[in-house]
Amino acid sequence: MRLFYHPDQERHAPEHFLLRGRPAPSPEGPVRAELLAQGLAEVGLSLTAPGGVDSERLKTRLARIHAPRYLDFLATIHARWQALPDAAEIVAPNVHPCGGGHHYPRHPVGQAGWHLHDMACPITADSFAGILASAATAQAAAESVSGSEHHAYALCRPPGHHAGPERAGGFCFLNNAALAATVLRESFARVAIVDVDLHHGNGTQDIFYARRDVWTGSLHADPADFYPFFWGGADETGEGEGEGANVNLPLPLGSDGAAFLDGLETLLERLADYAPQAVVVALGLDAHKADPLAGLALEREDFTAVGRRLAELDLPTVLVQEGGYPTDYLSHNLAAFMAGFTGA
Helix, strand or coil, X not given: CEEEXXXXXXXXXXXXXXXXXXXXXXXXXXXXXXXXXXXHHHCCCCCECCCXXXXXXXXXXXXXXXXXXXXXXXXXXXXXXXXXXXXXXXXXCCCCCCXXXXXXXXXXXXXXXXXXXXXXXXXXXXXXXXXXXXXHHHHHHHHHHHCCCCEEEXXXXXXXXXXXXXXXXXXXXXXXXXXXXXXXXXXXXXXXXXXXXXXXXXHHHHHHCCCCCEEEEEEEECCCCCCCCCCCCCCCCCCXXXXXXXXXXXXXXXXXXXXXHHHHHHHHHHHHHHCCCEEEEEEXXXXXXXXXXXXXXXXXXHHHHHHHHHHCCCCCEEEEECCCCCCCCHHHHHHHHHHHHHCC
């Protein structure tokens, strides 16, 4: 198995985000990558840097999952924001089109409110370079699986599964799992995304909701009580050609490893009906009981069981890192998952 990480991801390093109305230190920073790399080293795995961060190939694939005006916004908004009188160093909106907007604004403040769903996605001068490097990492892992590798891992930060066709949210800007699935679709007719992050992958759902060539399934804390709040119910099953190709399994807050593994089994039973030829795993580690965003209560050994069960699918698989935030447990949780997945 090849494992990828592009060091330019460190260029996205926001210091703060808004939590319950107060500025708080952002848990989504370069230290996450350091801890995750330590976890890989625990089980004898090492990372390789991919190329292609600014390639036409990457841009073309991103345009298949994100709106052109959104991609342009990410690339240009910081410079345009800085040209405003008395602008802050970071891009952070103060208005949103709640209920749905009728007109796309020309003004940078309006565009920021349109595209940045929440206050967890501040954009700095170097953010876009880091965001692209994260996407390039996912692309490299997927290309390796489309080639000779059976499995690959992408250490992606910022993460991606809350990023929709033209919306950032939950620390996510470009949807790395959707990008990986887009690459796999060039080689496989039926691809599935299995999301085991603590939070519902609402951006991934939005991208593929009316499609059947990419099946999406998410196991997560119940959005009635937890972020992203407005998406992720069991009644969201797809529309049009995608009807039945989206599966959500919300779990009650505080659910333990046994409940999570039972839910995973149900999700994989539904996946079997689709008969995918390749799989992307949106790998969150934030379901651990000590995660700073904790909503579930998994133990370290539960991640070993999750990894083992996903490996039993015995399909070409791209592991794309999603959540899991700095604690004394984060590196060990990734090591536990990888031990289960690789049989180490």
